[in-house]
Amino acid sequence: MTSRHVAILVSLFLAFIMSPLAQAQIIYGTPPSISGRIIYQHWKLTGGNGGKDTILTQVVAPISVYVPVAPHWEVHFNGALSRSKLDYGNAATNVSSIGLTTLRVFHSFSEDRLFAAAGVILPTGKTGYDPAETAVTQLIADDFLALPLKQLGGGFGLIMQVGGASQYEWLLYGGSIGYTYAGSYTYLKDGDNYNPGDEIVVQGSASAVGRTSSLDLDLSYKLYTADKIGSEQIFKVGGIASAVLTGKYNFHNGMLSATLAEILRSKNSLQFGGALRTEDRQSNANKTILGGSIT
Numbered sequence: 001m002t003s004r005h006v007a008i009l010v011s012l013f014l015a016f017i018m019s020p021l022a023q024a025q026i027i028y029g030t031p032p033s034i035s036g037r038i039i040y041q042h043w044k045l046t047g048g049n050g051g052k053d054t055i056l057t058q059v060v061a062p063i064s065v066y067v068p069v070a071p072h073w074e075v076h077f078n079g080a081l082s083r084s085k086l087d088y089g090n091a092a093t094n095v096s097s098i099g100l101t102t103l104r105v106f107h108s109f110s111e112d113r114l115f116a117a118a119g120v121i122l123p124t125g126k127t128g129y130d131p132a133e134t135a136v137t138q139l140i141a142d143d144f145l146a147l148p149l150k151q152l153g154g155g156f157g158l159i160m161q162v163g164g165a166s167q168y169e170w171l172l173y174g175g176s177i178g179y180t181y182a183g184s185y186t187y188l189k190d191g192d193n194y195n196p197g198d199e200i201v202v203q204g205s206a207s208a209v210g211r212t213s214s215l216d217l218d219l220s221y222k223l224y225t226a227d228k229i230g231s232e233q234i235f236k237v238g239g240i241a242s243a244v245l246t247g248k249y250n251f252h253n254g255m256l257s258a259t260l261a262e263i264l265r266s267k268n269s270l271q272f273g274g275a276l277r278t279e280d281r282q283s284n285a286n287k288t289i290l291g292g293s294i295t
Helices: 131-139
Strands: 005-011 033-036 039-046 054-070 073-088 092-098 101-109 114-122 157-168 173-181 193-195 198-210 213-224 227-229 234-237 240-251 254-265 268-272 274-277 285-295
Touching: 054 131, 073 131, 101 157, 114 173, 114 268, 234 274
Parallel strands: none
Antiparallel strands: 005 039, 033 054, 039 054, 054 073, 073 092, 073 101, 101 114, 114 157, 157 173, 173 198, 193 227, 198 213, 213 240, 227 234, 234 268, 240 254, 254 285, 268 274
């Protein structure tokens, strides 16, 4: 695969969102809201030296619901519907799923400068994949997509997060640390229970806001525990660091935005000789992503 080309990216709001740290910027006291988008993506990965091309087509409809339930208490609901198609040579595979659904309760204190959150991951996604479908799930989890789906299916999980934010004149800044417990589920059809490993995320963000423009910087580092089948460790994702810089400019009837993202990956660990060993060569490449939108 020698090149990657974006053919089409269409959203109801034409928004290219790569910032994972919006929840580190606390804004409380707003009314209930519901938001959704439709994202259509078409990617072609060209096979070099006469190899076959790989074409990925995806439609994703993420939805987010925010409901204040009491002073300094609020509920967040997130989910997504998706349909993905993978064409390789003369073969085509389709995967449709509701995806995992998260329900979280946030509580703010210290004049809304600090927050704590806890929630659950509901096992609403697809499980029991056949071998052809696993190729689709691996591609749609990649960070080159506008909305990567890291995990379509999964077991019951738990989410915990603490963080804070503050403001100095025109600068808003904050950070958080979170832990996600991932439950086991049946990944392969007729296969054993699979545990995808837990996740620890450290995040930080800063926003410089002017009258008609803003500049946002979001940083994160993710650590993972080992994936297991039963009690046996079979795989471990290396740490992932990301930096996302987003500039926005508001004009009379709309907004122009541009995003630059850098994603750096550590080496994964694979099972060898009954134990996990760090791979000799990095299997997941680092990525630089540039995007923009006008609304």
